[in-house]
Amino acid sequence: MAQKPSIPKGTRDFGPVEMAKRNYIFNTIRSVYELYGFQQIETPAQETLQTLMGKYGEEGDKLLFKILNSGDYLSKIEDSELTERNTLRLASKICEKGLRYDLTVPFARYVVMHREELQLPFKRYQVQPVWRADRPQKGRYREFYQFDGDVVGSDSLLNEVELMQIVDTVFTRFGVRVQIKINNRKILTGIAEVIGAADKIVDITVAIDKLDKIGIDNVNQELREDGLSEEQIQKLQPIIMLEGSNEEKLNTIAEVLASSETGLKGVEETRYILGFLTALNNDIQLDLTLARGLSYYTGAIFEVKALDTPMGSISGGGRYDNLTGIFGMPGLSGVGISFGVDRIYDVLNALDLYPKDSLNTTQVLFINFGEQETAYCLPIINKVRASGIRAEIYPDATKMKKQMSYANAKQIPFVVLAGESEMAAQKVTLKNMETGEQQLVTTEELINAIQ
Numbered sequence: 001m002a003q004k005p006s007i008p009k010g011t012r013d014f015g016p017v018e019m020a021k022r023n024y025i026f027n028t029i030r031s032v033y034e035l036y037g038f039q040q041i042e043t044p045a046q047e048t049l050q051t052l053m054g055k056y057g058e059e060g061d062k063l064l065f066k067i068l069n070s071g072d073y074l075s076k077i078e079d080s081e082l083t084e085r086n087t088l089r090l091a092s093k094i095c096e097k098g099l100r101y102d103l104t105v106p107f108a109r110y111v112v113m114h115r116e117e118l119q120l121p122f123k124r125y126q127v128q129p130v131w132r133a134d135r136p137q138k139g140r141y142r143e144f145y146q147f148d149g150d151v152v153g154s155d156s157l158l159n160e161v162e163l164m165q166i167v168d169t170v171f172t173r174f175g176v177r178v179q180i181k182i183n184n185r186k187i188l189t190g191i192a193e194v195i196g197a198a199d200k201i202v203d204i205t206v207a208i209d210k211l212d213k214i215g216i217d218n219v220n221q222e223l224r225e226d227g228l229s230e231e232q233i234q235k236l237q238p239i240i241m242l243e244g245s246n247e248e249k250l251n252t253i254a255e256v257l258a259s260s261e262t263g264l265k266g267v268e269e270t271r272y273i274l275g276f277l278t279a280l281n282n283d284i285q286l287d288l289t290l291a292r293g294l295s296y297y298t299g300a301i302f303e304v305k306a307l308d309t310p311m312g313s314i315s316g317g318g319r320y321d322n323l324t325g326i327f328g329m330p331g332l333s334g335v336g337i338s339f340g341v342d343r344i345y346d347v348l349n350a351l352d353l354y355p356k357d358s359l360n361t362t363q364v365l366f367i368n369f370g371e372q373e374t375a376y377c378l379p380i381i382n383k384v385r386a387s388g389i390r391a392e393i394y395p396d397a398t399k400m401k402k403q404m405s406y407a408n409a410k411q412i413p414f415v416v417l418a419g420e421s422e423m424a425a426q427k428v429t430l431k432n433m434e435t436g437e438q439q440l441v442t443t444e445e446l447i448n449a450i451q
Helices: 016-035 057-062 079-084 087-094 104-113 158-174 185-194 198-208 211-225 230-240 246-256 261-279 323-327 341-351 371-386 400-409 420-425 443-450
Strands: 046-048 066-068 095-099 122-131 143-152 178-184 300-306 315-319 334-340 364-366 391-393 414-417 428-432 438-441
Touching (some): 016 122, 016 158, 046 104, 087 095, 104 122, 104 143, 104 323, 104 334, 143 158, 158 178, 158 300, 158 315, 178 185, 178 261, 185 246, 185 261, 198 211, 211 230, 246 261, 261 300, 334 341, 364 371, 364 400, 371 391, 371 420, 371 443, 414 443, 428 443, 438 443
Parallel strands (some): 364 391, 364 414
Antiparallel strands (some): 046 095, 066 095, 122 143, 143 334, 178 300, 414 428, 428 438
């Protein structure tokens, strides 16, 4: 017996109903981006490892899917290198490409390569799959879609304000209650400076970003393992556990960071963004434990979580002033957000928030009674489709019960029957599958009834 086929762990198939739901998500986010003047681009699934490596921190590099070189990729490898079993060194020689880890780094590469074609500031959106060699679990996949929006070529904090408005608008349209959190990497850098651990900023941000997942005791243990002293860890506690209103937190942290120019700059930027969003009635919370582990962020950082169902972050992003400098174009500032499509899909499923008309099922099925009846129905179907109604005819002249079962299985709301009597009257019988009501109608009446 042939082995039953399977798919890799951390990936999923999506059937017609799932794809209709996903397209509802794509179309909703796309329409909001376009309201704000964003334009769509796409980049290849594969990028060179030179482009990808070193952009996501040490943990991110470990999660990159690397692609073996074509042909005899071991031809230039010595036997001693194979027996040494140094995986990282071998990978650097037999792999030149990898699957993209996110959409931001490929976008930075795109900007550098196409700089002369772009009108700055450049506002782009992009929806494509990304891959991470992570441990699969609920809400975490190895292949998943992101839906990013970025602005490059502008230092203005109004970009951050508009991105938060986009987030708010998208989830309002979905009907999902969310908590939007904001912080600033400059504030985190300032914290590291005032506790005397400026050289540990990456370790600190990676650790405290896990606070919600592993708790304060485990975060502190990770900080110890990263080389922070007990005194430095104790100085960190009241800062990362700070409570109160946004204004109270900002005032307190400004006092703590009085000796840090970088930290105070982060406080100033955050105050500006929150000031505008508060005036626009956008609810957003300052969270000093928010760190966003990706190492390329340099300013404001954001994260969004659903309030009514357990799920990790469903959107996030931030300012990355130095990213294009890695590719030879220093000084070009960027800021962006990313919607986690797969997690949003799961949230909308859990909360049953998909509108019925988003499933785009067939609206009317024409029953097939034979060649003569089909010849009569086809011109009518053409007129029905031309009016924007989704219609199909059953391809086989099989038993009526089978055709009606097909309509029920696909949840088609209307069925059209055309036999001898209908053809003689130059009409059709329209059946409402929900109520069971039937009526003899002309083509125009059919169209009006369904619309």
